[in-house]
Amino acid sequence: MLLKVENLTHIYMPDTTFSKTAIENVSFSIEKGEFIGLIGHSGSGKSTLIQHLNGLLTPTEGKIFYNGEDIWSDKEKIRRIRFEIGLVFQYPEAQLFEETVYKDIAFGPKNMGLSEEEIKQRVYDACDIVGIREEMLEKSPFELSGGQKRRVAIAGVLAMKPSIIILDEPTAGLDPKGRNSILNRIKQLHESWGITVILVSHSMEDIANNASRIIVMDHGKIVMDGGTEQVFSRVDELEKIGLSVPQVTKVFFELKKAGYPVNTNILTTGEGRDEILRVLGKRGDMKC
Amino acid sequence: MLKDITLGQYYPADSVVHKLDSRTKILITLLYMVMIFVVDGFIGFGVLLLFNIFLLFLSKIPAKFIFKGLKPILFFVVFTVILNMFMTDGKVAFRFIFWDVTYEGIFTAVFMALRIIFLVIGTSFLTYTTSPITLTDGIERLLSPFQRIGVPAHELAMMMSIALRFIPTLIEETDKIMKAQKARGADFETGSLIKRGKNLVPILVPLFISAFRRAEDLATAMEARCYNGGENRTRLKELKYTRLDAYAWGFMLLLFALILIIRIIGFDIRGF
Numbered sequence: 001m002l003l004k005v006e007n008l009t010h011i012y013m014p015d016t017t018f019s020k021t022a023i024e025n026v027s028f029s030i031e032k033g034e035f036i037g038l039i040g041h042s043g044s045g046k047s048t049l050i051q052h053l054n055g056l057l058t059p060t061e062g063k064i065f066y067n068g069e070d071i072w073s074d075k076e077k078i079r080r081i082r083f084e085i086g087l088v089f090q091y092p093e094a095q096l097f098e099e100t101v102y103k104d105i106a107f108g109p110k111n112m113g114l115s116e117e118e119i120k121q122r123v124y125d126a127c128d129i130v131g132i133r134e135e136m137l138e139k140s141p142f143e144l145s146g147g148q149k150r151r152v153a154i155a156g157v158l159a160m161k162p163s164i165i166i167l168d169e170p171t172a173g174l175d176p177k178g179r180n181s182i183l184n185r186i187k188q189l190h191e192s193w194g195i196t197v198i199l200v201s202h203s204m205e206d207i208a209n210n211a212s213r214i215i216v217m218d219h220g221k222i223v224m225d226g227g228t229e230q231v232f233s234r235v236d237e238l239e240k241i242g243l244s245v246p247q248v249t250k251v252f253f254e255l256k257k258a259g260y261p262v263n264t265n266i267l268t269t270g271e272g273r274d275e276i277l278r279v280l281g282k283r284g285d286m287k288c
Numbered sequence: 289m290l291k292d293i294t295l296g297q298y299y300p301a302d303s304v305v306h307k308l309d310s311r312t313k314i315l316i317t318l319l320y321m322v323m324i325f326v327v328d329g330f331i332g333f334g335v336l337l338l339f340n341i342f343l344l345f346l347s348k349i350p351a352k353f354i355f356k357g358l359k360p361i362l363f364f365v366v367f368t369v370i371l372n373m374f375m376t377d378g379k380v381a382f383r384f385i386f387w388d389v390t391y392e393g394i395f396t397a398v399f400m401a402l403r404i405i406f407l408v409i410g411t412s413f414l415t416y417t418t419s420p421i422t423l424t425d426g427i428e429r430l431l432s433p434f435q436r437i438g439v440p441a442h443e444l445a446m447m448m449s450i451a452l453r454f455i456p457t458l459i460e461e462t463d464k465i466m467k468a469q470k471a472r473g474a475d476f477e478t479g480s481l482i483k484r485g486k487n488l489v490p491i492l493v494p495l496f497i498s499a500f501r502r503a504e505d506l507a508t509a510m511e512a513r514c515y516n517g518g519e520n521r522t523r524l525k526e527l528k529y530t531r532l533d534a535y536a537w538g539f540m541l542l543l544f545a546l547i548l549i550i551r552i553i554g555f556d557i558r559g560f
Contacts, residue, residue, distance in 0.1 A: 083473055
């Protein structure tokens with residue numbers, strides 16, 4: 001078990017009139033190499049939860065274990081946890097500050113105290129993954145386009161070679177091309193580095209296309225936790241808490257309701273096409 | 289962490305202090321500041337303490353909030369105390385390593401600390417009980433008589449309200465950037481003063497960039513809505529004096545008289 005969260009509760013500004021319980025008694029664990037989608041409507045506690053995983057917030061109650069060790073057992077060592085569990089915030093381009101792209105990506109590895117050689121290697125590796133060309137490395141990060149800035153910021157976290165990477169809506173505000181490119185890179189990263197990924201997103205399509213497990217949060221609690229197909233089969237419950245299923249899944253649910261003999265465990269458009277062809281093929285008399 | 293800074297924030301509640309006209313509150317705050325400097329002994333401070341407690345109950349602001357607001361000035365208070373304790377001549381009370389601490393020194397130190405604390409607590413009631421918008425409206429109205437001699441009252445008030453409006457936003461932004469850099473292993477808590485100063489660069493650069501961007505966006509948004517200065521502008525909420533303001537003024541003038549009497553008669557405790 002790579003990461004384990006036990007009875008985690010977090011209250012913002014406790015003991016004041018502003019006190020707000022952001023997450024309440026949350027428990028789950030993550031195995032190495034999983035690709036997890038974390039969904040929930042705005043204010044459901046997702047951001048608070050992920051900030052606990054790398055020790056940016058301290059739990060009001062509960063514990064977090066990384067590789068079996070309580071991450072808060074030694075306060076001095078919390079920085080080491082942050083190198084192991086990378087967190088990419090929403091709109092991460094806001095964190096860029098260095099004169100050149102290279103220096104900015106090298107900030108994390110530098111804080112780890114690595115040698116110049118090693119830092120250079122890691123910067124190049126990270127750039128390779130997110131698709132930043134070498135000639136961009138000497139540019140100022142502020143000259144880049146929005147999508148490129150985002151990639152540089154993600155590279156800045158990847159350069160620490162964390163074993164888990166958490167991405168909070170990495171595609172928010174990007175054009176479709178930028179979205180797909182970032183998501184594909186993340187998928188590749190998951191496959192080639194074997195890195196564990198937690199993806200927070202409001203796009204059910206993005207989650208369906210990538211994640212193998214989904215955790216659903218509502219009002220600071222985990223309400224569902226299971227395989228992608230299984231979670232997306234509970235349409236009514238998801239809609240009740242302001243979420244949804246991928247559009248294509250929804251189409252197949254409606255088709256089924258209308259009496260067509262289709263399976264409803266369809267998550268991507270590709271699967272959808274195959275399923276329609278299958279059903280049509282079975283009833284050879286139907287002509288398109 | 290940064291969200292815990294309460295000094296200068298507005299605390300919405302339904303109380304008579306909140307209902308007072310902001311002009312009254314601003315002027316009363318000025319009078320209160322004068323009172324603090326009139327007071328020259330512990331009985332005077334006792335009266336001010338009672339006044340602050342009274343205000344606390346009247347305004348329905350949690351006491352915890354007030355104490356939290358004192359945190360940022362703690363360093364300043366300690367600094368003043370130490371400086372006064374060791375730098376005042378007089379009758380020696382005890383020796384601290386090689387410095388003489390005098391009775392007068394201790395008295396001045398305590399006195400100065402009380403002055404600062406009362407100044408901060410009392411004036412913070414103004415911002416706790418007055419929303420930034422009505423506060424700047426009040427300032428604008430109070431400054432408007434000076435417009436004839438060239439004081440740009442409206443512009444000043446506008447600048448202030450924008451500045452106040454963006455404090456929470458910038459605090460939030462700072463918090464977010466700090467977290468993002470911490471996630472990349474930045475360390476703000478250890479190291480020498482110079483190193484710590486250097487470590488602030490990863491926060492300050494993004495913060496400035498976002499502040500400039502926000503300023504530009506705001507200017508564009510104002511321009512898009514044809515904003516132009518104070519001439520002929522009307523308000524959603526007009527400031528209005530009520531009977532409450534008269535009561536407040538009556539009470540404050542009595543308090544001021546009391547403080548003056550204590551000072552003039554001179555029976556206050558001014559030493560040990």
